[in-house]
Amino acid sequence: MKKVGCWMWLCLLLWVSCMPLWAQQESAREILDRTAEAIRSAGGVKVLFTVQTSDGDRQTGCIRLQGDRFRLEAGGIITWFDGHTQWTYLPSSEEVNVSEPSPEELQTLNPYAWLSLYNKGYKLKLGKVDNPAFSGCHKVVLTAEDRQQELQCIILYVSKENGRPARISMAQRGGGTALIVIDSFEGGQTYTEGDFRFEPKEYPMAEVVDLR
Numbered sequence: 001m002k003k004v005g006c007w008m009w010l011c012l013l014l015w016v017s018c019m020p021l022w023a024q025q026e027s028a029r030e031i032l033d034r035t036a037e038a039i040r041s042a043g044g045v046k047v048l049f050t051v052q053t054s055d056g057d058r059q060t061g062c063i064r065l066q067g068d069r070f071r072l073e074a075g076g077i078i079t080w081f082d083g084h085t086q087w088t089y090l091p092s093s094e095e096v097n098v099s100e101p102s103p104e105e106l107q108t109l110n111p112y113a114w115l116s117l118y119n120k121g122y123k124l125k126l127g128k129v130d131n132p133a134f135s136g137c138h139k140v141v142l143t144a145e146d147r148q149q150e151l152q153c154i155i156l157y158v159s160k161e162n163g164r165p166a167r168i169s170m171a172q173r174g175g176g177t178a179l180i181v182i183d184s185f186e187g188g189q190t191y192t193e194g195d196f197r198f199e200p201k202e203y204p205m206a207e208v209v210d211l212r
Contacts, residue, residue, distance in 0.1 A: 028124040028140045031158055036115050038163040039065070042187025047112075054177040063112070064189065069196040070110055079109065080198050087198035089206060096198055099211045104150040114142065114154050114168070121145055127155065134167065136160055149173065 039045060045065040051074065052058045061074030072079040078089040081101070088097045099105075106113055118124060127139035137157040144152045150173055157167040168180040200208070 028126045029118070031126075031138050031140055031163075032114075032118045032124065032156070035156075035158050035163045035165065036118075039112070039115065039187075040067075044187070044189030044191045046184075046186045046189050048183040050181045050183055052179045052181075054175070060183075063110070064191060064195065065112060066189075066191050066196070070112075071196055072109065080196050081106070081110075082193065082196045085197075085212075089198065089203060094203075094206050096203065096206045096208045097211055098198075098208060112165075113151075114156065117151070117154070118142055121149060122154075129157070137166055147173070 043066065047063050047065070048060070049063070050058070050060050059075045061072065063073075064071045068081075068083045070079075070081050072081075076091050080087045084100065086099050086101045088099075089095075090097070101109070122142040122144055125141050125143075127141045129135060129137060129139045134157050137159055140156045140158060142154040142156070151170055152173050153169075153171040155169040156165055158164070159166050164182070164185050166182050168182070170178045170180070172178075200206070
């Protein structure tokens with residue numbers, strides 16, 4: 001009986017010691033579920049952001065989102081995506097590239113690609129917030145299960161108050177990194193289908209290059 005009792009206590013101890021990790025993973029997923037729902041329920045969204053890359057590049061940008069469609073403006077380049085086709089306008093060459101991007105290609109372009117990523121292919125956990133400036137945020141770490149995944153690690157700082165991302169850090173396969181700071185977030189925006197498609201009349205001098 002003593003031997004059985006010891007084993008029972010040992011099993012109980014092991015179970016209790018595993019609880020924090022299990023709870024962490026569940027909490028991380030719940031936080032992202034609430035965040036994703038907060039963004040989706042906001043309808044049309046306009047986000048101003050600043051991005052810094054590991055090669056020293058720093059740019060401000062604006063992304064308009066609705067569902068899986070977006071219009072991204074950064075560094076003078078404009079990208080439209082209507083959920084299927086992508087148009088990228090390059091002012092330096094007066095060229096518009098047309099493509100049908102893969103999910104991985106979209107990940108490297110859309111700062112909010114994690115909305116469709118975190119439920120598959122990533123391990124989730126809560127991290128410790130060391131920076132006092134983000135004491136009002138949850139820190140959620142997404143680590144790719146597949147080493148061939150383009151985005152290997154995503155770190156999100158999510159506001160405890162409204163569930164919106166405040167800061168997004170991304171590490172790509174190969175070593176490149178990007179830090180995105182959310183400067184403003186406006187929901188309830190009204191967009192039309194045309195807002196997410198390239199309009200040739202607005203860029204009469206642009207050469208259209210179809211890469212499909």
